[in-house]
Amino acid sequence: MSTAPRAPLMSLDDALQALLARISPLTEAESVATFDADGRVLAEDLVSALQVPAFDNSSMDGYAVRRADLLQPGVALRVTQRIAAGHTGQPLQAGQTARIFTGAPVPEGADAIVMQEQAEPVPEVPDAVRFSVVPEPGQWIRRSGEDIRQGQTALHRGQKLGPAELGLAASLGLAHLPVLRRPRVALFSTGDELVMPGDVAPQDMPPGSIYNSNRFFLRTLLHRMGCEVSDLGIVPDRRDATVAALKTAADHHDLILTSGGVSVGEEDHVKPAVQSLGELNLWQIAMKPGKPFAYGQVRRQTAEGVAHFVGLPGNPVSSYMTFLLLVRPLLRQLQGMAASSPRTQRLPAHFAWPKADKRREFLRVRRNPQGGLDLFPNQSSGVLTSVVWADGVVDNPGGQTIEPGQLVDFWPFSECLA
Structure with a gap:
């Protein structure tokens, strides 16, 4: 029995820093329809080819006016045109006003909009309205380019796309977007005690068996992170079976994620299996729950390069917490996003x-x-x-x-x- 002192456990912060130092973002990109890009990550900056909005337009239903005609309340002006969204009006002359609606282009000569609630018809003068206010310069006018200027970077590489970002991209006229491909993750669990729900009824469970809960929440978390997941099921507690599963997973995936088998017991085969196929760089973290965490790399058998390997603890809360604290930032960095920590x-x-x-x-x-x-x-x-x-x-x-x-x-x- 060895009496050599154990090396001190690595702190969580040091482990995360060492982990991220080994993760390079994916570079392969693909084009997807803007409608289908929710949750994807931009592969390049999006530079606007136009002004947004493209023209000065009204932000209210009301009247387009020349401020020089309304120097005091109570002035009446003749309504000479009606401008709806999608239509262009004629230049506004002195003493005229235009009925205008939200989103409609502001006619040449107008320099303010008066809300319809602040104007009323003049009964004795057909097609005339009287204004109860003196408008401010540029009142209720949305200026061309006030949202986005032509040539401006509207969305940046590495930005995760959500509803607002997709709406912004659509406002630039983009029907398709360049996005990084999804990370490919192979997931499997180890443990002869594990049983899948549905395979055995609760009353028929063999002594010592448990249902595999980790597989369900880990798969869900991976999908929420935008990953393509290959579920390799449950691997028996044998060295040869673990090695075979790692070989299969490494060839076609960016990350291999396992649950269980990363402790130091005689039936924990993940550590020696990974070491036989590559290297193990991190082992055991000074955190609770979640001490038995492992990171390494597995050489591909049929292609160049390596697949990242992460071994999570078998206990469900430990597995859940190490995913949030370590795997989540790893996957964010792999997708070209900032590996941000939770805000406390x-x-x-x-x-x-x-x-x-x-x-x-x-x-x-x-x-x-x-x-x-x-x-x-x-x-x-x-x-x-x-x-x-x-x-x-x-x-x-x-x-x-x-x-x-x-x-x-x-x-x-x-x-x-x-």
């Missing part, structure tokens, strides 16, 4: 945490109506109900206790699950 809030703890752990802890909590944080009573790494109940975690530094009322760092799950 300082909120009061409405609980006590009297026993500090050496490792950095992530305590499942929920905001309460009083503006504080309640603690889920069971913080075990196997209690998945804690994640369902919680709406975020307290990021508690190693060696620190928490007293009721103390301000703590809280980050909501919504930061990572949008």
Whole structure:
């Protein structure tokens, strides 16, 4: 039995920095319809070929006027034309006004819009209206290019596209967008104890067996991150089976993500299997839950290069948290996005945490109506109900206790699950 001292565990921040240093963004791009680009990442800057809006237009239903004609309230002007959106009016002459509607081009000569509520017909003068206000310069006029100027970069490479971004791209006349291809991820679980829901009824479960919950939330998280997922199922707890699964996955994927088998037990075969096919660069993190985390690279058998490998812990909460804290930023960087950390809030703890752990802890909590944080009573790494109940975690530094009322760092799950 070895008596050599164990190397100290790597901090989460150091592990994330070392992990991201090995991740280069994907470069392969494809063109997709703007309608189908939600959640994709831009492969290049989008430079506007036009002004948005393309012309000065009215932001109100009302009247286009020359301010020189309205130097005091109560002036009446003759309505000489009607301009609806999609139509162009004639130049406005002195003493004239134009009935205009939202989005319609402002006629030449007009320098303000008066809302229709601030004008009323003059009964004794047909086609005339009287104005109750003196308009300000440029009032209710949307100027050409006030949203986007011609030649301006409207959206940047590495920007994730959502509803607002797609609307903006459409306003530039773009029916198709250049996007990076999706990351290809191979997912599998290890463990002879794992059973898939639906394969065995609860009353027929063999002793020692459990349902594979990790496979379900990891697949969902990967899809939410915009990945193409190949689900390779459950791999038996054997070295040869693990090696075979890694070989198959490496050839056609950017990332291999496994769950379970990355601890130090005799039945944990992932570490030696990865080392036999490539290298293991990170092993065990000073965080709780989530200590048994592994990162490495697996050589491809039929093509050049390597596939990234990430081994997550088997305990469900550990697997869930290490995905959010380590795999999520990895995938963001792989897609050319900033590998941003969750934004934290300082909120009061409405609980006590009297026993500090050496490792950095992530305590499942929920905001309460009083503006504080309640603690889920069971913080075990196997209690998945804690994640369902919680709406975020307290990021508690190693060696620190928490007293009721103390301000703590809280980050909501919504930061990572949008």
